[in-house]
Amino acid sequence: MTNKPSNSPKRYVNDLRRLDYVQNQVHQKISYGPLPLIIAGVFLIAAGYLGYVNLDVSAENVFMLIAAASIGGYMALNIGANDVANNMGPAVGGRVLTITAAVLIAAVCESAGALLAGGDVVKTVAKGIIDPGSGVDVGAFRNLMLSALLAAALWINLATVLNAPVSTTHSIVGGVLGAGIAGAGFGLVNWATMAKIAASWVISPLFGGLAAAALLFFIKVKILRVDERLTAAKKWVPVLIGLMAGAFVAYMAMKGMKKIWKPSLNEILIYAALAFGLAWAAAVPYIRSRATALSNRKKDIYTLFNLPLVIGVSLLCFAHGANDVANAVGPLAAIVSTFTATSVEAKVSVPFWVMMIGAAGLALGLFLFGPKLITTVGEKITRLNAPRAYCVALASAVTVLIATGFGLPVSSTHIAIGAIFGVGFLREFMENPNKKRMKPGHKLNKTAEDAFKNINVRLGRKLVRRRFVVSIAAAWVITVPAAASVAATIFFVLQWLTAMA
Secondary structure, eight states: OOOOOTTOHHHHHHHHHHHHHHHHHHHHHHHSSSHHHHHHHHHHHHHHHHHHHHOOOOGGGHHHHHHHHHHHHHHHHHHHHHTTHHHHHHHHHTTSSOHHHHHHHHHHHHHHHHHHHSOSEEESSGGGOBOTTSSOOHHHHHHHHHHHHHHHHHHHHHHHHTTOOOOHHHHHHHHHHHHHHHHHOGGGBOHHHHHHHHHHHHHHHHHHHHHHHHHHHHHIIIIITSSOHHHHHHHHHHHHHHHHHHHHHHHIIIIITTTTOOOOHHHHHHHHHHHHHHHHHHHHHHHHHHHTTOOSSHHHHHGGGHHHHHHHHHHHHHHHHHHHHHHHHHHHHHHHHTTTOSSOOSEEEOOHHHHHHHHHHHHHHHHHHHHHHHHIIIIISBOOOHHHHHHHHHHHHHHHHHHHHTTOOOOHHHHHHHHHHHHHHHHHHHHOGGGOOOOTTOGGGSSHHHHHHHHHHHHTOOSBOHHHHHHHHHHHHHHHHHHHHHHHHHHHHHHHHHHHO
16 A cells, blocks of 8 residues: 655645634634723724824814824725725636735735725815815815715725725715715715716616626636636636736726826836736746646646736735725714815825824724634635636726726726626526436435425526626625715714714
């Protein structure tokens, strides 16, 4: 009897499974119980203290400053817990990253994006929803921003508890909308912008789903469903890696780095073309080298997508940190600016301590509360593997580029979730699980009666869990009105307290 070599593929797989199990057990112990809440509470106190020591304000404004800093930190925690799952969920669901590895990579990339490319100037009111100079005094404007921030954070917190990935941008938009209407009436609102945001509820998931489905269809037809899969992979996987490189260079130029680098359209196209060529040239020998140790099986072909997928989701997290940190620090920076400026400005500078609160909150929220939603996005909507997760990541970048080029408002959250649904529905169409026959000798196929029962089971098989379609879509639709209603209520309470003081 011969012993199996210690470096056998099966042993590596078993080792990875054991590592995944151990890491998940550690995360479960951390993620449940009072410890996460205690750590989050300490962070919020620290955020308030940062505001207190970094800005000298009069005694009557100290409470407002501390409250704004703490609530800004609370918003950042919730963005990290909810929004980042859309980027890392597919990689976890595709068994390319463990939850622990995904959380660590995302935390680093989110923080780096926020601090390095978050910009030193942000809009005080999200997406131009209201005009801050329209009859709102400084005191009311502070209450407006604080109400919008707290309402958005509360809504995202509730959505995270309910396992619903929602748009943090739409949440803050709803908060600003509700508080703005409560403060100065319906005339304060830019309704044309609101109409575009409402349109994005349909545009974003539809575009994301179609793009991901198209990419997966290409991979299935050109690579996975041919006789010589390995030969096809050597030809087409480098092309797909080049496409991802070009798309992400353009994506980072237009979205991830837009606050610190603004190249022209021609420059973006040139950089994207160069990235495609360089990545393709580098990928050809890399894929050939990897392919020498692989067989013609589909599962072996899947592994060729692992490294590009990890790079892709890391860049998505960097861009997300650069963009969505403004949802937490924008209203906070707006409030801070009112203590030093004589009027309400449409754009303000962001102090470093404010950006630190946003960056630290994103990373901490992801680590403490993110794994639950990462599992939902990556595993509970439809079954993913490396190529499917790769299609989701690439579709997210490509869809944002196309929509930005046409001036269409889209949500990165809606795009990512739409892409996952698109992949699942394409699988249903191409694999058609209800027409698959049972293998001869299957334990459920021994009698005619059992065979008939099994047919009924097959007719009910779906590769996408429909209940998530309904629950997630409902959460998207009510995000703006829910955040707006809560913000309006909080604003009235704050105004009443201000008048009583």
